[in-house]
Amino acid sequence: MQVPAPFDYVRATSVEHALELLDSHGEEARIIAGGHSLLPMMKLRLARPDWIIDINDVAELDHVTEDGDRLRIGALTRHATLLSSELIGRLFPIVHDAERVIADPVVRNRGTIGGSLGQADPAEDLTTVCDVLGAEVVIANRSGTRVVDMAEFHRGPYETACAQHELVTEIRLPIRAGQASAYEKVERRVGDWAVAAAGASLVLADDGTIADAAIGLTAVGLEGLAVEAAAVLIGQLPGEEIFADAGRLAAEASSPVEDGRGPVDYKRHLADELTRRVLRTAATRAGALADV
């Protein structure tokens, strides 16, 4: 099925207007941002909204703002904007690592961070990035806004805390001194979804030990962070031995399924290997390991 079912279309001009439209058009209304996930779903008849509410004119949702100890990213910010932002690359290199391997320029020019998190595809890269960075998600409804952390926002495959009548307006990333991060993905061909991917963030103390760590995996059946894998790093100096322990534990925490992208053993091997690599890269970026 390559043609969507009939639907009506309306453009929102502000957040308030989008929320009004969501309310007035009821259960069968859906927000469209980049459309790179929703439209394929509609063509496959996996989604059949009666109304599409287009938020592409809502300029207040498109911004990248450094605000004290956090970076605020509007939900309508495109992949391409994230990738070209010098500020994001400096504060959160993991975002650039991930964006370089998300789809292709056509998708990146249109697709948004709000749509990516809103779609909550199990192979979607920015959810892992936001998990690892301890992001908060701002959700608006007609009564006001609420802020949820990623553990609360991401409820599982294709399911989030954003209700049908609500809108994701902003993603907030905490800026932490001594933090470094990295993301690496294995894909079958350039621009494809992940066979597996890993992301890591390290915060180093003044004495060079790891004060905080977070590890996330993409497309291998881990919801949220690999908490036990990250725990073995705390209080240690960065190094191959503890990275190997963390990689093994991250692979054990994963729960991949066999599909066209590979068998379970291969994906688990990737979870292990990619975890070690992103920890190595993050530690190198933090200045704790020599760049080789």
Ligand SMILES: Cc1cc2nc3c(=O)[nH]c(=O)nc-3n(C[C@H](O)[C@H](O)[C@H](O)COP(=O)(O)OP(=O)(O)OC[C@H]3O[C@@H](n4cnc5c(N)ncnc54)[C@H](O)[C@@H]3O)c2cc1C
């Ligand atoms: C060929 C192709 C390859 C791709 N490869 C990758 C890849 O390798 N890695 C990857 O991570 N992604 C990949 N994507 C997905 C891409 O990143 C999309 O841009 C993203 O999934 C959805 O963003 P969007 O803005 O297009 O969302 P849309 O399709 O517009 O919306 C997706 C969902 O989110 C909801 N939504 C959108 N914005 C909001 C909001 N502000 N508040 C509440 N709900 C909202 C919509 O109602 C819909 O349910 C690929 C897509 C394509 C077409």
